[in-house]
Amino acid sequence: MTTGDTEQLWLRVRARLRAAVGEDIFTSWFARLALEEIVGDLAHLSVPTRFLCSWIQSNYVEKILEAFRAEDEAISRLHLTVRINGQARPRLVAGSDVSPERVETAAQEAEVRPVPASSAGTMFGAAGGAPADALSGSALDRKLTFETFVAGGANEMALGVAKQVASAAANNTVTFNPVYIHSTVGLGKTHLLNAIAWAAGASDAGRNIVYLTADHFMYHFITAVKHQSALAFKEWLRRIDLLLIDDMQFLQGKSATEFGHTLSSLISGTKQVVVAGDAPPRDLEMLDDRVRSRLSGGLVIPIAPFDMDLRRAIVQKRADQASSRFAGLAFPAPVIDFIARCIVSHGRDLDGAVNRLVAANQLTGEPITVGLAEKTLQDLIRSRETPRVRIEDILRIVARHYNVRRTDLLSSRRSRDVVRPRQIAMYLAKALTSRSLPEIGRRFGGRDHTTVLHSVRKVEQLMRDDGDLTQEIELLKRMLEE
Missing domain, CATH: 1.10.8.60 (Helicase, Ruva Protein; domain 3)
Incomplete structure (x- = not known):
């Protein structure tokens, strides 16, 4: 991409941000945000102060990334740095090692990585002599401890179980196994998994505790298969003393099968496993019946919405x-x-x-x-x-409005009377719910996320050209939000 192309892209991204957040917010937070360069799928941005860097990182990362993706779908990562004397450093080079879907700041002076095993409460190096950068856990957040967790009626049972698990693991014993914590987004699942890791490792920095997000688990597995080191990966997993898996709903394909083997192996070897997801085990359709049964047979803890x-x-x-x-x-x-x-x-x-x-x-x-x-x-x-809209509601309303069966929307039928309502339903799911593209694809008959993205863009294009369709979709939105 030439310098001129980059500048034009940035102007369009800024315009999208201004339209999305309004003039006042844009002036306050984005006016001094600058695009330094684009390297591959990564956009390097800079701001003049650490405070502004931290504020944007905490509150507006998704909006910025969404604006970039709307203009160039190849951009999937952001790198945010603080300008010093008008200069943003370090510059990026192709192939630079930046964690996917994360924003890093120059204020931190380093990529977010698992903490070295020499620190208390962190056991994320590789077992069995494998290089630590090849087999390691996802990064923990030092702020997410039991001390900073706020307890109440909605989460007190989950907190009590998490503390018991951490205490038992610190003494090389196992309590409930496996433990499965589930709730909607933002109710404290990740906080509890981080807190268990910190507390369980506080007394022994050599204990092998691994916290992995589901996408990190899949990355390790796919990389191991690609480099013909699957046996070493499996051996590493089976030497773990305490395994914590977050965002279980994103695990899919052969990685989900491998997780099932790992789960059985660790439980059989009296090693503690704690899993978190956004739905109970019975609703994790990407897992086979045996794994769902194994998770359901452990201790399943819901976290309710906060009062x-x-x-x-x-x-x-x-x-x-x-x-x-x-x-x-x-x-x-x-x-x-x-x-x-x-x-x-x-x-x-x-x-x-x-x-x-x-x-x-x-x-x-x-x-x-x-x-x-x-x-x-x-x-x-x-x-x-705005009432919460569920994908199930969208399927019901769209099926009724277009006089098609719900099963047709989920099927592989390609007739026009089904394809268009299906695309509109996918568009509404993206517009009105917080579900990711892969999640929407799974709910629409196990489709790939690229199919969902194509449908969303197709409907957006049709709406620009067809005022009647725009009004029709607005009517559907009102029906769903009533």
Whole structure:
């Protein structure tokens, strides 16, 4: 891509961001964001301050990546650095080692990696002499510990079990096995898995504890097969003392089969396994019956949506943490109540709300009030007013509207009277739900994510050319949101 092409791409991305977030937010957070270069599938961006870098990383990464992908689908990663004396360093070179789907900051001076095994609570080197960079766990977050976890009625059972697992693992014993924690997004599953890893390893840095996201597990497995080292990979897995797998719903294909073998092997060898996913084991359609049965036969713990008391406790905890970092910062009780009452989606939005108010206070000097919260948190509050739309609802409404059977939408039929409603249903699933493209594909009869992406873009193109279709889809949206 030439310099001119890169500049034009960046202008289009900025225009998309401005349209998506509004002029005020764009001016506050994106006006000083610069595109340094594009290397392969990675876009290198820079900002003038560490604070701005951290703020964008915490709140707007997905929007920026979405804007890039809309203009160039080949771009799938971001690299965010702080400009020093007007210069962004380091520059990137083709093949630079940057973790997929992560944003790294120059303020951290390093890629996010598993912590060295010499540190307490971290056992992520390779077993059996394999290179540590070839076989390692996913990165842990030092902030996600039991001490920072806020307990309430919705999650107290999950927290109690997690502490028992960590305590038993620290003493080389096994309690419930396997443990499966499930909830919708943002309710604390990842926090608990990180907390178990830190607590279980605190007393013995040599204990082999591995935390893996499902996509990291698949990456290891596919890489091992590609390099004909599958036996070494399996041997590494079977030497683990405590295995923690996150985002189980993303595991698919032969990697899911390999996970089933690993699960059986570790449990048979009295090694602890803890898994987290967004649905109970019986709903994990990509797993075979034997693995689903094995997970269901362990201890299955749901985390319920947060009630008002727990939301308030979370906001209060995050506000206290912020006040300890910034002198003179205060969150009045009415503001705490306002956030807890109006933001009901999940814990990450509560954290984001506190971060936004801190940023607004630090940048403008304006005291934190309910008025400032109303102004700063408009989009989070609006999301509360929109009912949650399920893919099942979309299938039902679209099937009824176009007079086709739900089974036809999920089938491989290619007749026009089925293809168009199916594409519209996929478009609505992407537009109205938080499900990823692979998830939507699985719910639509096990289709590939590229099929979903093609359908979404096809409908978007048709809507630009056909005003009647646009009105029809808006009608479907209103029907789904009623």
